[in-house]
Amino acid sequence: MSPRQTPSQTIGPFFHYGLNPVEANYPHSQIAGHCLASDQTLGEHIRLTGRVFDGNGAVVEDALLEIWQANAAGRYAHPNDARSNRALDPHFHGFGRCGTGANEQARFTFCTIKPGPAQPGHAPFISVTVFMRGLLNHVYTRIYFDDEAAANAADPVFSSVAPERQVTLLAKRYHTPSGIEYRFDIHMQGDQETVFFDL
Amino acid sequence: MSVLSGRDWKSQPPYIDQGYKSTSLRGPSRSLVKIDPELAEMTGPAFGDEVIGSLDHDLTRNGRVNGEPLGERIVVTGRVLDENGQSLPNTLIEVWQANAAGRYIHKKDQHDAPVDPNFLGAGRCMTDDQGRYRFYTIRPGAYPWGNHPNAWRPNHIHFSLFGPTIATRLITQMYFPGDPLLAFDPIFESVPEAARGRLISEFSLDVTEEGFALGYVFDIVLRGTQATPMEGTE
Ligand SMILES: [Fe+3]
Numbered sequence: 001m002s003p004r005q006t007p008s009q010t011i012g013p014f015f016h017y018g019l020n021p022v023e024a025n026y027p028h029s030q031i032a033g034h035c036l037a038s039d040q041t042l043g044e045h046i047r048l049t050g051r052v053f054d055g056n057g058a059v060v061e062d063a064l065l066e067i068w069q070a071n072a073a074g075r076y077a078h079p080n081d082a083r084s085n086r087a088l089d090p091h092f093h094g095f096g097r098c099g100t101g102a103n104e105q106a107r108f109t110f111c112t113i114k115p116g117p118a119q120p121g122h123a124p125f126i127s128v129t130v131f132m133r134g135l136l137n138h139v140y141t142r143i144y145f146d147d148e149a150a151a152n153a154a155d156p157v158f159s160s161v162a163p164e165r166q167v168t169l170l171a172k173r174y175h176t177p178s179g180i181e182y183r184f185d186i187h188m189q190g191d192q193e194t195v196f197f198d199l
Numbered sequence: 200m201s202v203l204s205g206r207d208w209k210s211q212p213p214y215i216d217q218g219y220k221s222t223s224l225r226g227p228s229r230s231l232v233k234i235d236p237e238l239a240e241m242t243g244p245a246f247g248d249e250v251i252g253s254l255d256h257d258l259t260r261n262g263r264v265n266g267e268p269l270g271e272r273i274v275v276t277g278r279v280l281d282e283n284g285q286s287l288p289n290t291l292i293e294v295w296q297a298n299a300a301g302r303y304i305h306k307k308d309q310h311d312a313p314v315d316p317n318f319l320g321a322g323r324c325m326t327d328d329q330g331r332y333r334f335y336t337i338r339p340g341a342y343p344w345g346n347h348p349n350a351w352r353p354n355h356i357h358f359s360l361f362g363p364t365i366a367t368r369l370i371t372q373m374y375f376p377g378d379p380l381l382a383f384d385p386i387f388e389s390v391p392e393a394a395r396g397r398l399i400s401e402f403s404l405d406v407t408e409e410g411f412a413l414g415y416v417f418d419i420v421l422r423g424t425q426a427t428p429m430e431g432t433e
Contacts, residue, residue, distance in 0.1 A: 002282055002283060002284055003280060003282060003284055003418075003420045004207065004210050004282070004394065004397065004420060005206070005207045005210040005211065005282060005394075005420050005421070005422060006210075006369060006371055006397050006398070006418075006419045006420045006421070007210050007211055007212060007371065007390040007391075007394045007395070007397060007398055008211055008212065008369060008370060008371055009212070009357075009370065009371045009372040009386060009387075009390075009398070010219075010370075010386060011357070011359075011370050012357060012372075013305075013307065014295070014297075014303040014305040014307065014308055015295060015357065016305060017295065017303070017304055017305050017319070017320070017321055018293060018294070018295025018320075018321035018357065018359075019293060019295070019359060021321070024306075026304075028319070028321070029252065031246060031250045031291065031293070031323070032244070054224040054225050055223070055224035055225070055228070056224055058224075060225070066365075066368075068240070068242075068243060068244060068365050076240070076242040077245075078242035078243065078244075078245060078364075079245070080241045080242050080363075080364070081242050093244065094244070095243075095244035118240075127240060127365055129365060129368060131370055132225060133221055133225070134219070134220075134221025134222050134224070134225035134226065135214070135222070135225050135226060136211075136212040136213065136214065136216060136219065136222060136226070136386070136389050137206070137211055137212065137214060138368065138370060139227060139231075140365070140366075156235070156238055157234055157235075157238050160232075160234075160235075161232055188224070188225050188226070188227055189224065189225075189226075189227065189228045190228075193227060193228065193229050194227075195232050196227050196229075196231050196232065197231060197232050197233075197234045197239075198205065198206070198231035198232065198233050198234065199234055199239050199240075199365070199366050
C-alpha cells in the first residue's frame with residue numbers, strides 16, 4: 001500500500017521566532033526574507049505590498065506569506081526548469097517570505113522584480129502561499145499585474161477564472177517617489193474573496 | 200510536463216471547522232479554483248546546506264546562555280517521502296515549539312508559565328540522501344488557549360517542509376503517543392479520523408540514546424511529484 005499524505009495543521013499564532021525571526025526582531029537567522037532582489041538583479045524592480053483581511057473585514061496581523069516567481073527572463077531557479085534558451089539570474093532566487101504583523105498597518109511588503117512570462121502566451125505572475133492561525137490548510141493564489149491586460153486576457157489560468165472574480169488576482173500599479181509599487185490585498189472571505197487555487 | 204497528485208481531502212482537514220473557532224472567519228468560503236495540472240508551476244525554492252547552521256538541528260544547545268535547557272531531552276527522527284513511497288532527499292525542515300513548561304519564547308505568548316533562558320525552541324534540519332532527518336530537542340509542554348473554556352493544546356512540535364515544488368509545501372504539527380489531550384483538541388480533531396494517527400509520533404527504544412534522550416519517530420508524506428524537466432526549446 002502506498003503511503004498517504006500527512007495532514008496539514010495550522011501554523012498557529014507563534015511561528016515568527018521560528019520562520020521569520022529577523023523580521024520580528026529575534027536574534028537568529030531565517031532562510032529567506034521579504035527582499036528578493038539586490039541592486040544587481042535584472043528586471044524592473046518593484047515593491048509588492050498589501051494586507052490580508054478576514055471574513056469581518058478585519059486586518060489579519062499574524063499571517064505569513066511566501067512568494068515564488070520566475071526571473072525577468074521568465075525562468076525559475078529550479079532543476080525542473082532547465083530551459084537553456086532563458087537565462088538564469090545569479091542574483092535572483094525567486095523565493096520570499098514576509099509576515100503581516102511587523103508594521104502598524106499589518107502590511108506585507110516584498111521588494112522584488114516583475115517576472116517575465118514563464119511560457120509564450122502566458123501572462124507574468126507571482127505565486128503566493130498564505131498561512132495563518134485559523135487556517136488548517138494553507139491557500140495558494142497568484143498575483144497578476146493590472147498593466148498587463150492583454151496578456152492576462154490571453155493567459156490560460158487567468159482567463160479560466162470567472163470574469164467577475166478576476167479582479168481579485170490583479171495587483172494595481174502605482175508610481176511612487178521610491179519606485180514602482182504594486183498593491184495587492186487578500187480577502188479570505190466575503191464579496192471580494194480572493195480566488196484561491198487548488199494547486 | 201509532469202503531473203502532481205492533488206491534495207487528498209480524505210487526509211486533510213477542512214477550511215472551516217466547527218470546533219476550531221478561528222477558522223470561521225479565516226478559512227475561504229468559496230470552492231478552490233482548479234488549475235489544469237499541466238499549467239501549474241512544477242517548481243519551488245530549493246535550499247542547500249548553507250541555510251543550516253551547525254547547531255540548528257540541536258534545540259538542546261542552540262539557545263544556551265548559561266546552562267542546559269530544562270525538561271526531558273528527546274531525539275526526533277524520521278523519513279520524508281512522497282505518496283509513491285519515494286524518499287525526498289535534501290528537503291528543508293523548520294521546527295518550532297514551546298518549552299518544557301508549555302511557554303513559547305514568542306513575544307505575544309501570554310501564558311503564565313516560565314520562559315527558559317536556555318531554550319529557544321526553533322531549529323532547522325535537512326533530509327539526507329535517504330530522505331532521513333534527525334533533531335534533538337526538549338519535549339514541549341501543553342499550554343492553554345482561548346478557543347473554548349479550559350482548552351489546552353496537546354504537546355506538539357510545529358513542522359514546516361518544502362519538498363520539490365511549491366505544491367508539496369506542508370506545515371503540520373507532530374504529536375506524542377498516549378497524550379490524553381488529543382481527544383479534546385479541535386486542531387488535531389479537525390483531521391479526518393482515519394488520517395489522525397499520521398500526526399502522532401511513535402516512541403522508539405531503538406532511536407532512544409542511552410543515558411541521554413528518548414527517541415521518537417515521525418515520518419512525513421508529501422504529495423507525489425514526478426520530476427520531468429521542461430522541454431529545452433519552446
Ligand atoms: Fe503551538
